[in-house]
Amino acid sequence: MSRFKSHMDAAMDEARAAAARGEVPVGAVLVSPSGEIIAAAGNRTRELNDPTAHAEVLVIREGCAQAGSERLPDHDLYVTLEPCPMCATAISAARIRRVYYGAADPKSGGVAHGPRIFTHPQCHHVPEVYDGIGADEAERILKDFFAARR
Amino acid sequence: MSRFKSHMDAAMDEARAAAARGEVPVGAVLVSPSGEIIAAAGNRTRELNDPTAHAEVLVIREGCAQAGSERLPDHDLYVTLEPCPMCATAISAARIRRVYYGAADPKSGGVAHGPRIFTHPQCHHVPEVYDGIGADEAERILKDFFAARR
Numbered sequence: 016m017s018r019f020k021s022h023m024d025a026a027m028d029e030a031r032a033a034a035a036r037g038e039v040p041v042g043a044v045l046v047s048p049s050g051e052i053i054a055a056a057g058n059r060t061r062e063l064n065d066p067t068a069h070a071e072v073l074v075i076r077e078g079c080a081q082a083g084s085e086r087l088p089d090h091d092l093y094v095t096l097e098p099c100p101m102c103a104t105a106i107s108a109a110r111i112r113r114v115y116y117g118a119a120d121p122k123s124g125g126v127a128h129g130p131r132i133f134t135h136p137q138c139h140h141v142p143e144v145y146d147g148i149g150a151d152e153a154e155r156i157l158k159d160f161f162a163a164r165r
Numbered sequence: 166m167s168r169f170k171s172h173m174d175a176a177m178d179e180a181r182a183a184a185a186r187g188e189v190p191v192g193a194v195l196v197s198p199s200g201e202i203i204a205a206a207g208n209r210t211r212e213l214n215d216p217t218a219h220a221e222v223l224v225i226r227e228g229c230a231q232a233g234s235e236r237l238p239d240h241d242l243y244v245t246l247e248p249c250p251m252c253a254t255a256i257s258a259a260r261i262r263r264v265y266y267g268a269a270d271p272k273s274g275g276v277a278h279g280p281r282i283f284t285h286p287q288c289h290h291v292p293e294v295y296d297g298i299g300a301d302e303a304e305r306i307l308k309d310f311f312a313a314r315r
Contacts, residue, residue: 060235061235064229064230064232064233064234064235065226065229065230065235066225066229066235066236066255066258066259067217067222067225067226067255067258072217075216075217076215076217079214079215079216080214080215082214083214084214085210085211085214085215085216086216099254100250100251100253100254100275100280100282100287101250101251101254101255101258103250104249104250104251104254104275105216105217105251108216108217108251109216122287123287123289124287125250125254125280125287128287129285129286129287129288130250130275130280130281130282130285130287131280132250132280135279135280136279137249137250137271137272137273137274137275137278137279137280138279139273
């Protein structure tokens with residue numbers, strides 16, 4: 016299995032763990048320049064009563080705390096769903112190198128949809144973006160979660 | 166002095182305190198439905214090594230923690246500078262009722278500039294927005310800060 020796939024698999028595990036906690040099942044991992052996962056998280060907005068506690072924000076905050084820096088150059092982020100505009104802007108602020116994401120999010124996404132955060136001159140750092148990585152599995156986790164709650 | 170002005174004055178005080186800490190001088194306060202300031206913060210991205218620690222995010226996280234909820238309906242937010250796209254999305258996610266801001270931010274703003282977060286159908290809650298409140302003072306605080314660091 017490629018490193019590529021195994022990092023997204025780790026993000027999927029975080030998404031499934033979020034579902035088990037009753038959180039919208041989105042997971043993310045942050046990968047160091049040497050290729051190691053240094054932070055992993057699923058959404059915790061309900062548990063923490065924090066609308067900013069998306070998986071991406073949690074791994075960025077954890078990675079920055081470890082690095083003792085506001086910026087994480089040469090780090091990559093894997094996330095199961097297209098980041099929302101808040102997370103896309105946080106990714107840019109943290110100077111993340113590459114973003115790999117799974118399912119598209121036409122309803123709330125901010126990378127390929129809606130405000131398309133990385134396309135404006137107000138975006139001071141644009142990461143490389145790779146979409147559709149493990150999209151089917153990421154979508155299945157989300158659909159199962161919302162189907163079970165209906 | 167109107168309540169209106171005094172809430173923005175409190176945000177200005179937070180911006181000045183941020184400058185004194187070496188942080189980009191932006192301040193925010195969160196106001197409860199009864200008109201009381203329940204959270205106040207300036208930027209702390211450097212101190213906390215957290216690129217998401219903008220004034221707006223800090224007051225939203227504090228207000229939500231107090232409320233025990235991810236959402237703050239009927240709460241208003243005063244901030245000295247036009248929110249960036251991250252903060253604008255967090256404001257929307259928290260269901261803030263009204264946003265009053267000071268100076269425009271053509272370089273990094275996400276409300277009246279760039280991605281204009283509140284204008285897309287992907288934005289599920291659009292607050293009322295009032296701009297230019299105390300803009301001259303907010304701009305002066307920012308200009309003095311950056312002039313002193315040059």
